[in-house]
Amino acid sequence: MIRRVIRRRRVSFNRVLIYAVLILGAIVSAAPFVYMILGSLKSYGSVITNKFWPWWPFGDEPVQWQNYPEAIETIGTDVQWGIPLFYRYLFNSVLVAGVTVAGTLATSIMAAYTLAFIDVPGKNILFIGILATLMIPADLTLVPKVVMMFRFKWYNTYLALTVPFLVSVFGIFLLRQFFMQIPKDLYDAAQIDGAGHLLYLSQVVVPISRPAVITVALLNFIWSWDSFRWPLLVTRDSGMRVLAVGLQQFLAGEGGTKTHLLMAFATMVVLPVLVFYFFTQKHFTEGISRTGIKG
Amino acid sequence: MIGRGQGNRVSASASPLPRRPSPARRRRRLGEVALGYALLAPAVILLLVFEFYPLGLGFRISTCDWRLGCAKFVGAENYIRAFKDPDMWHALMITATYSAISVPVQLGLALLFAYLLFQRIRGMQVFRMLYFMPYITSTVASAAVWAYLFSPDIGPINKFLESIGLPGQRWLSETRGIIPLFFSYFGIQTPPWLKGPSLALLSLIIYTTWVFVGYDIVIFLAGLGNIPKELYDAARVDGASGWTLFWHITWPLLSATTFFLLLITVIGTFKAFNHIYVMTLGGPGNATTTASIYIFNQMVSYNRYGYSAALSFIVFFIILILTIIQNQVAGRRVIYD
Numbered sequence: 001m002i003r004r005v006i007r008r009r010r011v012s013f014n015r016v017l018i019y020a021v022l023i024l025g026a027i028v029s030a031a032p033f034v035y036m037i038l039g040s041l042k043s044y045g046s047v048i049t050n051k052f053w054p055w056w057p058f059g060d061e062p063v064q065w066q067n068y069p070e071a072i073e074t075i076g077t078d079v080q081w082g083i084p085l086f087y088r089y090l091f092n093s094v095l096v097a098g099v100t101v102a103g104t105l106a107t108s109i110m111a112a113y114t115l116a117f118i119d120v121p122g123k124n125i126l127f128i129g130i131l132a133t134l135m136i137p138a139d140l141t142l143v144p145k146v147v148m149m150f151r152f153k154w155y156n157t158y159l160a161l162t163v164p165f166l167v168s169v170f171g172i173f174l175l176r177q178f179f180m181q182i183p184k185d186l187y188d189a190a191q192i193d194g195a196g197h198l199l200y201l202s203q204v205v206v207p208i209s210r211p212a213v214i215t216v217a218l219l220n221f222i223w224s225w226d227s228f229r230w231p232l233l234v235t236r237d238s239g240m241r242v243l244a245v246g247l248q249q250f251l252a253g254e255g256g257t258k259t260h261l262l263m264a265f266a267t268m269v270v271l272p273v274l275v276f277y278f279f280t281q282k283h284f285t286e287g288i289s290r291t292g293i294k295g
Numbered sequence: 296m297i298g299r300g301q302g303n304r305v306s307a308s309a310s311p312l313p314r315r316p317s318p319a320r321r322r323r324r325l326g327e328v329a330l331g332y333a334l335l336a337p338a339v340i341l342l343l344v345f346e347f348y349p350l351g352l353g354f355r356i357s358t359c360d361w362r363l364g365c366a367k368f369v370g371a372e373n374y375i376r377a378f379k380d381p382d383m384w385h386a387l388m389i390t391a392t393y394s395a396i397s398v399p400v401q402l403g404l405a406l407l408f409a410y411l412l413f414q415r416i417r418g419m420q421v422f423r424m425l426y427f428m429p430y431i432t433s434t435v436a437s438a439a440v441w442a443y444l445f446s447p448d449i450g451p452i453n454k455f456l457e458s459i460g461l462p463g464q465r466w467l468s469e470t471r472g473i474i475p476l477f478f479s480y481f482g483i484q485t486p487p488w489l490k491g492p493s494l495a496l497l498s499l500i501i502y503t504t505w506v507f508v509g510y511d512i513v514i515f516l517a518g519l520g521n522i523p524k525e526l527y528d529a530a531r532v533d534g535a536s537g538w539t540l541f542w543h544i545t546w547p548l549l550s551a552t553t554f555f556l557l558l559i560t561v562i563g564t565f566k567a568f569n570h571i572y573v574m575t576l577g578g579p580g581n582a583t584t585t586a587s588i589y590i591f592n593q594m595v596s597y598n599r600y601g602y603s604a605a606l607s608f609i610v611f612f613i614i615l616i617l618t619i620i621q622n623q624v625a626g627r628r629v630i631y632d
Contacts, residue, residue: 130339
């Protein structure tokens with residue numbers, strides 16, 4: 001009897017320890033975000049003296065909402081369009097991510113359809129060739145790709161920011177695997193109803209594969225939003241920069257001393273993606289654990 | 296695996312005399328093949344132009360003194376120069392150190408957290424979501440925030456250390472090694488050859504760990520989920536528990552996942568660029584100049600396209616060799632089910 005009680009207590013102590021470690025990990029994961037968001041709402045003085053909560057009820061500082069408009073003003077103006085640079089960065093980032101995601105989906109779905117359903121000569125060789133590009137690291141082709149952008153006269157244009165990323169081997173592979181699980185009977189049934197390949201693709205295959213399509217779209221969106229080195233290399237004008245490049249330049253320049261404004265800028269870059277993530281996180285984690293592809 | 300089950304689709308639904316298809320059928324078959332190629336074309340063309348062609352062009356650039364074009368063919372000169380370049384060796388050493396510390400730390404922590412999360416934890420989804428958050432955040436933004444967390448004067452990390460009676464550090468701007476730093480706190484002088492990695496590099500490793508552990512946890516969790524529950528039940532019936540279960544069931548059956556993560560993480564550390572560029576630009580001095588930073592600087596700051604293309608190939612071959620070694624050493628011990 002006594003032994004059983006002791007054993008149960010030891011088990012529950014283990015449980016407590018496990019939860020303590022997990023919660024500590026969660027705090028470490030979240031702390032930088034908390035620091036960023038709180039910092040974006042403090043005065044400069046409160047940020048640099050590390051006052052955790054300078055507002056009511058522990059302090060008398062008002063919430064510094066004006067940090068956001070002030071940050072946008074400090075970043076500067078886009079001379080080309082006559083709007084604040086921040087909005088131009090935002091426009092560029094959204095445009096690049098939108099075109100990249102839409103283009104990648106289109107090319108991947110089309111290629112994956114042929115690879116899964118249409119019997120064309122040389123298909124296996126093509127598929128192996130496509131997969132082989134996964135072995136070519138982006139770093140290896142960085143210098144020649146920059147040279148190509150100059151030769152194509154794409155340097156400092158939206159073409160350089162989007163066209164090289166309109167294809168994703170990861171997308172092709174994931175969608176092909178998904179398509180191949182669709183029962184063959186469905187195609188036969190569609191053919192009896194008089195549907196050709198294109199109709200079958202758009203009316204049956206894509207709707208059925210929604211989870212895989214969403215995963216490909218989300219991951220490509222995140223990678224596009226995260227891209228930094230390429231846009232830094234192939235753009236010159238401040239009006240052509242994306243948010244990530246603009247933020248780095250702000251950190252290297254004025255934002256390096258105006259901490260509260262930098263935090264506001266960083267929050268504006270991170271928050272949309274975080275909110276987006278909270279609603280779609282199942283697709284992220286499932287997509288990643290299914291494919292294990294790292295960006 | 297390739298072309299499973301649909302290779303014979305056309306002939307299966309075709310006429311009973313497959314040797315002589317009617318003209319109408321042949322036309323339809325031709326149309327189908329044309330459609331197939333047309334659907335493949337955009338992806339294949341883009342891959343040819345932006346993956347295969349640059350591979351060849353890159354090699355050509357690496358054999359040139361490149362100024363907008365191949366000004367002079369120099370053969371292997373860029374490669375020979377790379378092997379004689381002490382800065383390049385230094386960059387490779389920094390990369391190797393970065394990799395050698397961050398890979399085991401990252402994977403060890405991730406395995407610990409995944410294993411704990413797997414113990415029927417309440418709120419497991421919430422924990423997983425929080426751990427994964429740094430991975431999906433824009434690297435530049437989180438690196439900028441961490442640059443402030445590490446700040447010697449105004450950063451909260453130093454403030455915290457000082458509040459518990461420990462000395463503040465210079466973190467990202469500290470070129471001294473962590474071993475003399477640690478011992479100097481106790482007033483012990485270490486011999487000058489005993490340095491260890493610089494604190495600046497260690498700070499970058501802390502950041503990298505923060506970003507990628509969540510990703511590794513998600514993969515480990517998927518691997519843990521694939522281990523049949525019956526094995527644990529059977530072992531428990533035999534009286535095994537705790538560590539015995541871990542070492543005799545979890546660890547061997549997780550080896551395929553661990554091996555996969557090992558490969559991907561090593562490659563990832565060799566490619567690391569964005570956060571290093573944002574937080575230190577490779578400095579102070581060249582304390583955090585990894586190979587990828589060095590290659591970037593050679594191209595952008597010095598316009599040495601040929602040299603930097605040659606360096607890219609060298610680093611690629613080093614990664615290739617490392618991957619092959621990992622396959623030979625660790626790959627054999629992997630248990631696939």
